Each structure stands twice: as C-alpha cells, then as structure tokens.
Amino acid sequence: MRGIAGAGFFALAWLFQVIGSANAQPAANAGCTASPAAAGTQVWRCDNGITIVAESGARFELKDANRDGHIDSVELSSKALLVEVPKKPGGNPFRVLTPQAIAAVRGTKWAVDVAEAKTSVFVANGRVGVTRRSRGRGVVLGPGEGVDVEATGPLTVKTWGQPRVDALMARLGQ
Secondary structure, eight states: OOHHHHHTTOOBOOOSOEETTTEEOOSSOTTEEEEEOGGGOEEEEETTSOEEEEOTTOEEEEEOTTOSSSOOEEEEEEEEEEEEEOOOSSSOOEEEEOSSEEEEESSEEEEEEEETTEEEEEEEESOEEEEETTOOOOEEEOTTEEEEEOSSSOOOOEEOOHHHHHHHHHHTTO
16 A cells, blocks of 8 residues: 555444454444455444454454444454544544544544554544543544554654555555
C-alpha cells in the first residue's frame, strides 16, 4: 500500500472479544458476520454499514450499548483494528475504547493499535476525536494524522510518515 490516499481505503473498528487469530466469540453477533482475509486477518461486515478489519491475534469485544441489535462501539485490548464507519446524521458517535484512549466518530476510516501502555490512532480519511480514557482535553485528527496516547504527557497530533502507515496497514493485510 503506497501513500496516505491508499490508506484511505482502510478502516479500523472495535468488535467482539477475539482470541487467537481474531475469531470473535460474541454472545450475539449484533448484526455482524466475519470472514477470513489476507495475512491472517478477519473482516467483520455489519448490517449498519460498519466494516472492521482485525489484525491476527487482536483482542476486542463488540458492544451494543443501546441494545438495538447493532454495534455502536468496540473495546480493543490488544493489537490493531481498521474501522470504517459510514456517515450518518445525528445520533451518538461510534467509539473505540482502549485501556488508554477513546476515539469517536460519526463517519470515517481509521486505525487503532494497542501495545503495552500505549494506544495509537491513525486517520485514513474523515475526522476522529481522541481523548484519554480518564477524560481530559482531547484532540481531533484529520486525514494522514495520528496520535500516540500514553498514561501521561500531552496528546500531540502528528502527520504520520509513510513507513509507519505502511507498517500498520501491512499488519492489517492492506
């Protein structure tokens, strides 16, 4: 995958608890079905238009907080997801929750990567709001931008270099 524009074809999202090679074990599928994809990843397609690509071995849980049968958030505890959320007017934003951060959108494509004591968020297109899980002042990321969220220190928005984008996308089979 070359260029940030190419990265725009990918999206990261949160899904049901995955063990081992990204095989979700939801109590209810919340309108989503999984299929194997490149590099050991799995692609989840949901009837509300959300698409999630899970890195092999990613651990996550799909959530349906309002119990309407559709996912509205993902709890990601390790590895990476690429999420695509279609734009929809009004309503609550779709959220990805990690041990360190919350990323929320109403329509975009972005990736979230959890490693040890850090969460990294990258936006392929659209805009994503990111705050610490403990709240506080957040940042808004645009296309090609990312932020590393750790327990302390400022949330600094940076344009990601192509090698970093390519490395993350390769882990996601892109």
